[in-house]
Amino acid sequence: MTNQHSSGYDRTPVSVIGLGPMGAALAAAFLDHGHPTTVWNRSPQKADDLVAKGAHRASTVIEAVSAGPMIIVCVKDYETMHEILGAAGDTLNGRVLVNLNSGTPSQARAAVGWATERGAGYLDGAIMVPPPLVGHPGSVFLYSGSPGVFDQHRQTLASVGDPRYLGSDPSLAVLYNAALLDMMYATMNGFLHATALVGSANVSAVEFAEHALGWFMPTVVDSVLAEQAPELDKGNYPGDLGTLEMNLNALEHITQASVEQGVHSDQPRLMKEIAERAITDGYGGKNYLAVFEIFKQATREPPT
Numbered sequence: 001m002t003n004q005h006s007s008g009y010d011r012t013p014v015s016v017i018g019l020g021p022m023g024a025a026l027a028a029a030f031l032d033h034g035h036p037t038t039v040w041n042r043s044p045q046k047a048d049d050l051v052a053k054g055a056h057r058a059s060t061v062i063e064a065v066s067a068g069p070m071i072i073v074c075v076k077d078y079e080t081m082h083e084i085l086g087a088a089g090d091t092l093n094g095r096v097l098v099n100l101n102s103g104t105p106s107q108a109r110a111a112v113g114w115a116t117e118r119g120a121g122y123l124d125g126a127i128m129v130p131p132p133l134v135g136h137p138g139s140v141f142l143y144s145g146s147p148g149v150f151d152q153h154r155q156t157l158a159s160v161g162d163p164r165y166l167g168s169d170p171s172l173a174v175l176y177n178a179a180l181l182d183m184m185y186a187t188m189n190g191f192l193h194a195t196a197l198v199g200s201a202n203v204s205a206v207e208f209a210e211h212a213l214g215w216f217m218p219t220v221v222d223s224v225l226a227e228q229a230p231e232l233d234k235g236n237y238p239g240d241l242g243t244l245e246m247n248l249n250a251l252e253h254i255t256q257a258s259v260e261q262g263v264h265s266d267q268p269r270l271m272k273e274i275a276e277r278a279i280t281d282g283y284g285g286k287n288y289l290a291v292f293e294i295f296k297q298a299t300r301e302p303p304t
């Protein structure tokens with residue numbers, strides 16, 4: 001079931017189900033790396049360019065699943081995957097399903113049971129790059145689930161990017177995905193709000209970025225986030241160099257400055273409320289990172 005590539009490696013046949021921007025990029029990368037590639041998409045015309053490059057267009061889901069040992073699914077979500085593969089009958093038996101849709105941890109856990117009932121190996125994955133970066137060696141792809149399935153197919157998965165295995169809990173890939181995107185959106189919003197704040201005094205984004213990014217990397221990323229991660233694991237937040245009470249003062253000033261300058265103030269206000277919650281819980285004399293204790297808990301209604 002493999003194809004000898006000019007590199008000397010055997011190339012496992014791969015079936016790619018779903019040819020949106022991401023699925024099409026995955027199929028193109030498999031083709032570029034010499035994998036015999038079968039494709040299926042609800043709207044079949046999206047396979048035209050891939051067929052021109054050498055892909056085989058399956059006319060049914062069963063034909064796509066039957067074409068080889070490994071099926072990559074990259075559609076809108078888990079519900080769509082179940083809907084599509086419901087038509088595969090028992091053809092999944094003995095094959096490996098790699099699911100690269102976005103979703104939630106409970107959906108990933110349920111998908112393992114679903115695949116196991118059909119006799120298929122299962123790996124859950126998360127793609128941490130946009131379609132143009134698929135196929136580049138440094139592009140991060142996260143996987144979780146069966147270590148045996150991952151080890152067996154690591155080389156094939158490396159055709160689309162750098163495969164990183166997170167552990168046997170199948171929900172880890174989508175959980176990391178949510179966590180990394182959480183960090184990305186929060187950081188982007190921080191920069192955008194800050195740029196709007198100085199923009200209220202006619203400072204351009206370019207001018208601000210020069211100061212802000214040069215300050216942020218060494219002062220926040222390197223000396224707080226990277227250095228303090230072990231202290232988060234220990235729950236150790238000494239307040240000798242600055243307390244949460246002192247930081248609340250800063251958050252109040254950011255909120256008030258936003259109001260005064262006529263820019264949106266919900267984002268700093270929410271950060272202020274989280275710090276206030278931590279102080280109510282007794283962390284006022286600790287350093288700012290003690291808000292981690294609040295983030296570890298489910299959201300509580302404010303006291304009435």
Ligand SMILES: NC(=O)c1ccc[n+]([C@@H]2O[C@H](COP(=O)([O-])OP(=O)(O)OC[C@H]3O[C@@H](n4cnc5c(N)ncnc54)[C@H](OP(=O)(O)O)[C@@H]3O)[C@@H](O)[C@H]2O)c1
Nearest residue numbers: 018019020021022023042043074075076101102127130131
């Ligand atoms: N694009 C990115 O930058 C990116 C990055 C990381 C992860 N992802 C993830 O990759 C997955 C695919 O993303 P995408 O960008 O390719 O586009 P998408 O819009 O999320 O998914 C498009 C694919 O889903 C199929 N689909 C949607 N509803 C369907 C249905 N009811 N029945 C059958 N097929 C259906 C589409 O088929 P038709 O072509 O027939 O509509 C197409 O193949 C998503 O889970 C996304 O979150 C995307």
